[in-house]
Amino acid sequence: MSDILIVDDERDIRELISDILEDEGYATRLAGNSDECMAHLNTEPPGLMILDIWLKDSRMDGIDILKHVKRDNPDVPVVIISGHGNIEIAVAAIKQGAYDFIEKPFNIDQLLVVIRRAMETSRLRRENQQLRRKDNQSAEMVGESAAFRALLGQLEKVTKSNGRVMLTGPSGSGKEVAARHIHAQSNRAGGPFVSVNCATIEADRMEEVLFGRENSERGVEPGLLEQAHGGVIYFDEVADMPIGTQSKILRVLVEQQFLRVGGSDKVRVDLRVISSTSRDLEAEIAAGTFRQELYHRLNVVPIAVPSLADRREDIPVLADYFIETLHRTQGLPQRRLSEEAAALMQTMIWPGNVRQLRNVIERILILGDGTGEIETREVPSDDEKPAEDGRVVLSGALATLPLREAREAFEREYLLTQINRFGGNISKTAQFVGMERSALHRKLKSLGVVTSTKSGGRIARIEAE
Helix, strand or coil, rough: CCCCEEEECCCHHHHHHHHHHHHHCCCEEECHHHHHHHHHHHCCCCCCEECCCCCCCCCHHHHHHHHHHHHHCCCEEEEEEEEECHHHHHHHHHHCCEEEEEEECCCCCHHHHHHHHHHHHHHHHHHHHHHHHHHHCCCCCCCCCHHHHHHHHHHHHHHCCCCEEEEEECCCCCHHHHHHHHHHHHCCCCCCEEECCCCCCCHHHHHHHHHCCCCCCCCCEEHHHCCCCEEEEEECCHCCCCHHHHHHHHHHHHHEEEEEEECCCEEEECCCEEEEEEEHHHHHHHCCCCCCHHHHHHEEEEECCCCCCHHHHHHHHHHHHHCCCHHHHHCCCCCCCHHHHHHHHCCCCCCHHHHHHHHHHHHHHHHCCCCCCHHHHHCCCCCCCCCCCCCCCCCHHHCCCHHHHHHHHHHHHHHHHHHHHHCCCHHHHHHCCCCCCHHHHHHHHHHHHHEECCCCCCEEEEECC
């Protein structure tokens, strides 16, 4: 995309412009009619087009070609030239997306100024897109647990394909980070990553947001599907997509083209689709709120993203990563978790998963009163808290039990928490709680605690009777 395509039905004109531009150091290609022009565009889009609005003996005129360029190659600036110029034609060309309009016979210096400005605008737009793409690719997969390694292994298998991926898991578990990882490691990494939050877009605006719109007053306004051309479109919480829009998205997946709202020309797109949901889509299908055919189209490769409860080993690693990130991006203090604070966090309940952990870390760094280690007293928790004199306040349920039953209930929950904290590793758990491994096994058996595999790692649970 570094040369200039000159389209004019007059041979002398296009060759004159070509000679002038080549003297200025530009590479050029020439086309005398619409068929030659479209052949060049389909072979390799140029860096800029100089387009005559009137083309003799052609299937399409300059406005028709302009529409095709802005639909399929919106980043290519188009300078319209015409020997029959008037205000109406100029306005029509600009509305359709032309960079500028120059009337024949044109001033060479004026033409060169317009071309330089158009090329510079195009260069800045590409650089801006590249910077945004680099930011998209900066999302990092962080963790060391078996569940995390199993997830990473699944993601690596799909990065080089073009298959559609459905990410499932609870809210805040990192599904978008996983989607961005797939994009960053794929052969589409140089293309855009466009995220569509289906839960936040109003139902009556969904189609305009996705497909874009066009009208005589405002011209063409590309939608998110068009912006994702050549890259990845990510449907976050796809279960919230309106049922009417679902049928149109299904058609896009099949045909790889669509109509803008208010438009009549089909827009071709090259997309990879990644979706996510925290809901049971099969239940949504049964309830009539999600199309079964769309589900099968999106769910080509299902990947489950584990909750934070299934990867408690990663909590200290994630906390350190968030501390470093917040220090670098917001200038917050660069502190470390004390062993006691890390242990406390590993035993806490995290309904908001990784997102909640990040918010807690940010809160601690903002409200903290020092630069040393983060202590347990700084960790906000909705669970049982120590009283001011150091005593532990019992929950209502535990306080009503006889001593023996209360002790068993405490030991069961305590050991469940510790085993899950260490990713199902009995040896590490035994060392931390101060028991021999064999004694811990006997204690677990007496309490009905067993370990099993989930999300690629080991977790503890109560044995079903």
